[in-house]
Amino acid sequence: MRPSWLAQFLADERLPESYGAFVEEVARPLADDIAGRADAPGLVVGICGAQGSGKSTLTAALARLLEMRGLKAAVLSLDDLYLTHAERQALAAQAHPLLATRGVPGTHDVALGERLLVELDQPGSVALPAFDKARDDRVAGPSFEGPADVVLFEGWCVGARPQRPEDLAVPINDLERKRDPDGAWRAYVNEALAGPYRRLFSRIDHLVLLQAPGFEAVLGWRLEQERKLRERLAREGRDLARVMSDEQVRAFVQHYERLTRWILAEMPGRADMVVPLDAARRPVAARGA
Template sequence: MDAWLSDFIAAEGLPPDFAATALAICGPLAARLVAEPRKPGLVVGICGSQASGKSTLTAVLRHLLEGAGLKVAALSLDDLYLSHAARQALGRDVHPLLATRGVPGTHDVALGLAVLESLAHPGATLLPAFDKAADDRKPQGVAVTGPVDVILFEGWCVGAVPQADVSAPINALEHERDPDGRWRTFVNAALAGPYQDLFARIDLLVLLKAPSFEVVLAWRQEQEAKLRARLAREGGDLRRAMTDAQVADFIAHYERLSRHILAEMPGRADVVVELDENRNPAPASGSGDVSPSPPSPRASSS
């Protein structure tokens, strides 16, 4: 594990202290998943805001589980985005903000359900893949032979539930570009409908809980600043990176549901990992204890 993690940190350009963070979070969680009785295709939902580190932590967790002899598949909610053409059609027919990928209503939920179902059974499953640079689906995914033991299903709103009231705008984007509430009403209705069918497949829900939405914005701006610096060093196209103002506008699309998740999900997630402003885990307590334990009600009832 030490050699693999060192190589992974170097390849991803992560700080050396990421090793301690990754093992502190993923080690106990992997031990719990190995210790608990499992059905084929057990789905672990990993919810984390933008720039919280969920993708990198998912990769470490996968490596630990595979090292324990389990067959693992990873699926990102991002890879279920509708095609560029389909989202442009939503933008024309429903609301212009739906042309921007991210919120519920901009994913192919039926595809996600089909993939989760297929991975639990014998045979080949083609995992979808999305090219963010091209803002469109890749023509070919990766084939995985099932059944797999564990499916790591990660995404910024994985496991989220709808809000009771979305009538009042919460930021400038909603006030100025969605004054009648059509966009946020559509998003909330999508989350209340087919997304709940998808999230019902989750057997163990893990929340990587950011300190606040303001910290999420700072994390995301930090990401883009690093991208700008790298592009400048390599002579790349600086237009590929957003400015701080552009990041703030983009992240505003996610603000409503991100705040709702931070307020609501800790009370029902099976595992809550409290992150500090440096993305390091705070001391575990209550539902944040990821040590081996008896199967959770969610897992045993599935």
């Protein structure tokens, strides 16, 4: 029988019962570990996971569990730090057309992220950003009354490190071959990781990785997400114009492929906790604290 708080959490987040095992097996022990480390305000926990891996669900569950333990937990998503639509258009015109598409390092307001981590460590109200993916633009988000005992900083490339420049030479997919033949886009992304993103990620005290079994599984998860969105909007009689077809999803995830593969190869050796997942997003055997 599910604990009452877990049943309520699944209902609040509109999650199926099957997610209960993930929360019990991953979120609960991780919350215990984080609570033991939060002896002073401002602990920053980085949660990295590829698209569709369940990092948003894990983050929401952790926030609920930490609050049940009497801790103030703030949630900061890397997605909510995207540059505005106008800023990305200007960046694309200046640096590379592919930077108009949100997602990769270089398309976030890193300075805003650094400022928010400082503000969340202090007393007072902090206005958090939000990003509306349907509008492809930033909007006003919630406020948080600081200081936070714990900041849960989640995102698909949170904590990522740059590759060696020589490793960028060979394109890994059609997007890189056709739209970045000289490697300028991937070099820009890599340099962003080596510079401003490294400063931002250096604020992380405890790094957790939800480890997909491979990029092919990530593509499958992303296709599943979009199909469910398409079905839900169709039932509600809403416009499907912004929903991607399977072919469009396959093209879209190529923007993320290089760095996703690199994270899955490089990060497990240094993350404080690694949660390997199978293709059905079930935890296999967590490693680390």
